[in-house]
Amino acid sequence: MRRITELAVILSLVLGVSVLLVLAASILLPGIEVRQLAFFYLYTTINPWFQNYTVNSPEAVTAIVWDYRGLDTLFETSVFYLALIAGLALARGLFSETPQGSFNEKTHGLTTIVKTVTRVTAPMIIAVGASIGLHGHLTPGGGFQGGATIAVIPLVFIVVYSTLFLIARGVTSNKMLVLRSIGLLGIGFTSIAAFLIGLAIGRFAYVFQNMPKPGAVVGLPADINGALISGTLWFFNLFEMIAVAAGFTIAFIILLLAGRGGSGGR
Amino acid sequence: MDAEFINTYLLLVTLTSLLANAIISIYGLFFKPHYTKKVIALTILSDTMNTFAIYLGYRTWVNGVNPRPPVLTSTPTEKSISEFTARAVDPLPQALVLTAVVIGLAVTLFLVFLGYILYTHYKTLDMREIKKLKG
Amino acid sequence: MNVYAETIVYLIMAVVSLLSVVAVYLAIVERDLIKAVIYSALQSGFYAVLYYLLMAPDIVLVYLPVAVGLIPGVLIVLISKTERWEKE
Numbered sequence: 001m002r003r004i005t006e007l008a009v010i011l012s013l014v015l016g017v018s019v020l021l022v023l024a025a026s027i028l029l030p031g032i033e034v035r036q037l038a039f040f041y042l043y044t045t046i047n048p049w050f051q052n053y054t055v056n057s058p059e060a061v062t063a064i065v066w067d068y069r070g071l072d073t074l075f076e077t078s079v080f081y082l083a084l085i086a087g088l089a090l091a092r093g094l095f096s097e098t099p100q101g102s103f104n105e106k107t108h109g110l111t112t113i114v115k116t117v118t119r120v121t122a123p124m125i126i127a128v129g130a131s132i133g134l135h136g137h138l139t140p141g142g143g144f145q146g147g148a149t150i151a152v153i154p155l156v157f158i159v160v161y162s163t164l165f166l167i168a169r170g171v172t173s174n175k176m177l178v179l180r181s182i183g184l185l186g187i188g189f190t191s192i193a194a195f196l197i198g199l200a201i202g203r204f205a206y207v208f209q210n211m212p213k214p215g216a217v218v219g220l221p222a223d224i225n226g227a228l229i230s231g232t233l234w235f236f237n238l239f240e241m242i243a244v245a246a247g248f249t250i251a252f253i254i255l256l257l258a259g260r261g262g263s264g265g266r
Numbered sequence: 267m268d269a270e271f272i273n274t275y276l277l278l279v280t281l282t283s284l285l286a287n288a289i290i291s292i293y294g295l296f297f298k299p300h301y302t303k304k305v306i307a308l309t310i311l312s313d314t315m316n317t318f319a320i321y322l323g324y325r326t327w328v329n330g331v332n333p334r335p336p337v338l339t340s341t342p343t344e345k346s347i348s349e350f351t352a353r354a355v356d357p358l359p360q361a362l363v364l365t366a367v368v369i370g371l372a373v374t375l376f377l378v379f380l381g382y383i384l385y386t387h388y389k390t391l392d393m394r395e396i397k398k399l400k401g
Numbered sequence: 402m403n404v405y406a407e408t409i410v411y412l413i414m415a416v417v418s419l420l421s422v423v424a425v426y427l428a429i430v431e432r433d434l435i436k437a438v439i440y441s442a443l444q445s446g447f448y449a450v451l452y453y454l455l456m457a458p459d460i461v462l463v464y465l466p467v468a469v470g471l472i473p474g475v476l477i478v479l480i481s482k483t484e485r486w487e488k489e
Contacts, residue, residue, distance in 0.1 A: 028322075034354075038323070042354050042357065048342060049344075058342070060336035060337065064357055079372075091382070145364075151471060159474070255382075255478055272408055276408070276415040280418045283421065287421060290429055302480060309441065309468070310425055313444075320455050330406060332406070367468070371467050385482070391483050
């Protein structure tokens with residue numbers, strides 16, 4: 001019986017590897033043509049002659065993330081939210097919300113050179129992150145990228161200055177929780193914005209609608225005075241950037257506070 | 267040897283390296299005893315799988331003209347759009363990987379919190395010792 | 402010149418992915434966990450170059466801060482709060 005099992009395993013391995021080789025020859029090497037679905041996305045991402053299908057955004061990736069497959073991204077945002085909430089729930093009891101002692105420039109953190117360099121570069125990194133996030137519908141970038149870039153700053157500040165500095169400057173986990181809730185609420189409201197407008201003026205409109213579609217003429221404007229905002233994409237990027245940056249800041253503050261003056265995990 | 271053979275060989279080297287990375291990180295995930303090492307192996311494995319997805323969206327060069335990122339950089343006219351669709355790579359895997367990276371960071375944070383809880387309970391992160399302690 | 406450009410790009414891709422195999426191997430076999438985290442960050446840098454050559458600038462922008470900055474930082478914090486050496 002055992003020999004038959006081993007033989008079956010070996011034979012199926014041989015057959016499977018040969019199938020893989022056939023696939024490798026035809027699929028795993030990139031071809032000249034792109035898939036039909038990708039062709040549709042690329043053709044309609046900004047196309048003035050297909051007003052019923054276009055997103056009016058030159059950035060195909062952001063258009064897919066927040067328009068073509070917007071509902072997927074909404075659920076992915078909720079998965080991200082739940083993973084973060086699960087982590088924070090695990091850390092409950094490991095830290096005290098208000099740590100003892102106050103921030104002292106002399107005794108806490110690294111040397112003066114490092115602190116000064118951090119002080120100078122921090123606004124630059126935040127500006128770059130905001131630029132990446134808010135230009136997400138025009139150039140490579142978007143809410144996730146900008147938020148991840150901005151989230152570097154609290155980690156650097158915690159390492160260089162200590163957590164007490166952030167708390168003394170008013171960046172507490174409760175305020176970040178409020179900021180992240182604002183971001184998530186904004187995402188929720190933006191996703192039903194066209195629906196609400198349709199409800200107000202008595203026209204038919206879909207949830208998660210961006211540009212006017214056949215049968216649902218309600219839509220958000222593609223540009224304001226000639227400046228392209230691609231309907232809902234700009235708002236989605238803004239709120240997602242806030243939610244991602246604030247969410248990771250909470251996690252870093254709590255992670256670095258864990259085990260310092262808390263109840264010790266018991 | 268002609269140029270096409272060399273190009274195919276180099277692309278397959280890239281692909282095989284990714285496969286080797288996946289196998290090494292799965293080995294680390296299953297057979298390395300330390301919790302932190304398992305987390306590192308998990309991040310490497312997810313990055314490798316993301317790279318596979320990006321690789322599947324790539325397209326080859328045509329007559330020495332490189333493929334473009336899926337971002338239209340000129341004003342949308344009939345000509346620029348047709349040139350864009352002829353040369354841009356597949357944007358769908360990139361859109362999927364984009365969210366996967368951020369969710370991977372959130373999951374890693376969850377695992378880090380879990381590891382810290384494990385350490386406060388067992389005073390070790392070695393999985394063999396934790397298995398022995400049973401409490 | 403254009404004939405060789407394609408081969409040169411593929412050559413850089415192959416070299417970068419081979420170097421990433423070296424970094425992954427060192428990260429898995431290293432017993433000092435701080436060094437393992439740094440090797441993992443090195444692998445992330447090679448992957449970022451690979452993403453750039455595979456024409457995915459969006460992924461480069463999200464992957465560089467996440468995989469080179471945040472994940473190693475968080476893991477180093479975990480190691481500093483727990484233990485540094487992996488036993489035999």
